[in-house]
Amino acid sequence: MVLEYERLTKNRRQLLALTGLTPKEFAELHLAFRRAYEKAHPNERTAGGIMRKRKVGGGRKGRLHTTEQKLLISLVYQKAYPLQAPLVDIGTKL
Numbered sequence: 001m002v003l004e005y006e007r008l009t010k011n012r013r014q015l016l017a018l019t020g021l022t023p024k025e026f027a028e029l030h031l032a033f034r035r036a037y038e039k040a041h042p043n044e045r046t047a048g049g050i051m052r053k054r055k056v057g058g059g060r061k062g063r064l065h066t067t068e069q070k071l072l073i074s075l076v077y078q079k080a081y082p083l084q085a086p087l088v089d090i091g092t093k094l
Contacts, residue, residue: 003018003072004069005066005072008072009023009026018076018079019072019076019079020079021075026071026072026075030067030068030071033067033071043056
């Protein structure tokens with residue numbers, strides 16, 4: 001199953017089930033996410049924070065091309081996989 005943002009925004013129920021957000025809530029969160037992402041990953045710097053010596057575009061290409069896709073995958077992951085700390089707490093109390 002491929003999660004595509006464009007397809008999920010047309011299916012409110014499925015987006016809500018996967019992320020816990022309505023399309024309107026997702027759009028609002030995306031605005032903040034995009035600003036934060038662009039601030040954290042500026043084009044003029046490398047992933048290590050060093051000023052680039054070459055043009056942007058060299059190296060391996062990511063599979064998540066848009067910030068919508070990046071946010072969507074992050075939200076689905078957070079909803080589907082519980083945090084490890086609560087699991088450890090539950091395991092020690094058994």
